[in-house]
Amino acid sequence: MAAPKVLVVVAHPVIASGIETLLRLEGDYEVRRVASLPEAVTMREWGPQVALVDGTLLSGFTEANLGVPAYVLSGSERDGRQLARRLDDGRGWLRKDATGQELAQAISAAIHGGTAGTYTFGTFALAIIVFLSVIVLVLVAYLIWLAVS
Numbered sequence: 040m041a042a043p044k045v046l047v048v049v050a051h052p053v054i055a056s057g058i059e060t061l062l063r064l065e066g067d068y069e070v071r072r073v074a075s076l077p078e079a080v081t082m083r084e085w086g087p088q089v090a091l092v093d094g095t096l097l098s099g100f101t102e103a104n105l106g107v108p109a110y111v112l113s114g115s116e117r118d119g120r121q122l123a124r125r126l127d128d129g130r131g132w133l134r135k136d137a138t139g140q141e142l143a144q145a146i147s148a149a150i151h152g153g154t155a156g157t158y159t160f161g162t163f164a165l166a167i168i169v170f171l172s173v174i175v176l177v178l179v180a181y182l183i184w185l186a187v188s
Contacts, residue, residue, distance in 0.1 A: 042067045043150055046087035046107065048079045050096060054135075058091060058112075058142070065139035068146070076103050083107075089149040091133070091142070094122040101125060108149035112137070 045068050049055035055072040062068045071087070073079050076096055087107050094113040097103060104127045111132040113119030119132025130149050133141060 042069045043089070043146060044069045044071075044085065044087045045146055046070075046079060046082055046085075046090040046105075047072045048074075048076065048090055048096060048105075049093040049112070050074045051093075054093070061139035062142060062146075065143040076100060076105075079103075079105055089146050091145075092126065093135075094118060094132070097122045097125050103127065110145050110149070 045062060047055050047058050047062075047070060049058065049072065052072075052074075055074075059070045059072060062070055071082060071085060073082060076092075079090060079092070083106050090105050090107050090109040092103070092105070092109050092111055094111045097111065103125055106127065108128045108130050109123075109126045110130055111119050111122045111126070112135045113122060113132045114135050116132065123129035123132050130145070133145055137145075
């Protein structure tokens with residue numbers, strides 16, 4: 040089976056090189072780098088299976104048609120989600136400092152037609168937050184009851 044083709048669309052050569060290195064350490068990927076969205080469009084002939092796009096490159100575009108599943112690399116969830124909507128096949132966002140394993144999981148999910156976990160609070164985390172909030176409210180109510188009694 041051929042190595043998955045990953046297009047890294049990042050303007051900063053050092054950052055792009057770092058992502059490429061992480062991917063090569065994580066698995067067998069064929070990686071190409073470009074520094075802009077117009078360059079990314081010219082890479083269609085190469086046939087990338089997924090693209091990792093720096094969110095800062097999307098700021099000047101209302102829509103980016105790359106023709107492949109893509110993830111936005113962003114520093115925040117809110118920005119990442121908003122920018123992913125500008126991609127024709129945006130699958131979500133990843134932190135700019137994602138690990139090699141997180142990148143590999145996202146790539147695998149995109150190639151197999153899904154989306155990767157995009158770093159949001161899960162149901163379990165939300166349940167813990169609600170539980171702790173209830174405990175704090177009960178403690179406050181108890182302290183008020185002690186003060187009044």
